[in-house]
Amino acid sequence: MQRLYEVMFIVRPDVADEDLDKLIAGLEQTVSNGGGTVNSTEKMGRRKLAYVVRKFGEGNYILLNLSADGSLIAELERRLRVSEPVIKFITVRMDEEEKRLAKVRAIRATRKKLSAMPAESPEAAPAQPAPAETPTQASA
Amino acid sequence: MADETTTTPRSEAPAGRPSGPGGRSGPGGPGGPGGRKFFRRKKVCKFCTEKIDAISYRDVRLLQGFVAERGKIVPRRLTGVCTTHQRRLSRAIKQARNIALLPFAARY
Numbered sequence: 001m002q003r004l005y006e007v008m009f010i011v012r013p014d015v016a017d018e019d020l021d022k023l024i025a026g027l028e029q030t031v032s033n034g035g036g037t038v039n040s041t042e043k044m045g046r047r048k049l050a051y052v053v054r055k056f057g058e059g060n061y062i063l064l065n066l067s068a069d070g071s072l073i074a075e076l077e078r079r080l081r082v083s084e085p086v087i088k089f090i091t092v093r094m095d096e097e098e099k100r101l102a103k104v105r106a107i108r109a110t111r112k113k114l115s116a117m118p119a120e121s122p123e124a125a126p127a128q129p130a131p132a133e134t135p136t137q138a139s140a
Numbered sequence: 141m142a143d144e145t146t147t148t149p150r151s152e153a154p155a156g157r158p159s160g161p162g163g164r165s166g167p168g169g170p171g172g173p174g175g176r177k178f179f180r181r182k183k184v185c186k187f188c189t190e191k192i193d194a195i196s197y198r199d200v201r202l203l204q205g206f207v208a209e210r211g212k213i214v215p216r217r218l219t220g221v222c223t224t225h226q227r228r229l230s231r232a233i234k235q236a237r238n239i240a241l242l243p244f245a246a247r248y
Contacts, residue, residue, distance in 0.1 A: 008198075008239055010240065047241075050240045050241060050243040050244075051247075053240055059240070088239060090197075090238050090239045092235060105193075
């Protein structure tokens with residue numbers, strides 16, 4: 001059962017860029033090995049933390065967007081927990097939310113059509129009679 | 141937002157009766173009992189009017205507006221957010237707190 005997840009984690013600020021890339025590559029590797037796919041990876045950069053975490057005042061935020069199995073997420077979380085540079089992480093399931101959003105958008109799209117129809121027709125209506133009138137005037 | 145609601149009853153108090161029954165927490169909707177002279181503007185849900193469907197925990201700017209100075213979630217009766225959106229909002233705020241985007245309690 002593949003589901004959409006969003007994994008955000010914070011890496012301690014004193015980690016070098018190469019190590020950070022290596023860490024992300026390693027995590028992506030675990031996901032692809034476990035039968036999941038990484039949809040996108042986003043480095044949100046260094047940010048001040050709202051409170052002190054393991055005596056760090058700031059951290060590198062990284063966001064992974066992936067579709068994976070529940071057991072794979074458990075494995076990924078275990079890895080995040082044991083990897084020393086990661087100080088905090090959160091996993092959020094997104095597919096239910098996406099489904100709800102799609103529904104809302106669909107409803108809104110149907111409503112828009114109804115409201116757009118009368119708005120469009122008056123615009124189209126004067127445009128059509130205008131050329132129709134000009135020939136009559138020209139002929140007259 | 142909190143200032144708005146606190147100032148309204150205060151400005152009302154000298155004009156009308158100073159110690160009216162249930163002055164502060166009473167229903168301030170329009171068309172109430174006849175004794176009420178002040179008129180409170182009806183608050184509307186920001187998420188409904190602006191059609192914000194998704195309340196993400198990543199959107200710190202948005203969430204910050206619904207968190208008090210000390211880091212508490214501002215109640216619905218002050219912000220005017222509808223029940224559905226308040227539920228989603230509080231969930232997003234709690235997720236944001238978990239990942240250190242928002243504070244649990246702001247220090248002084």
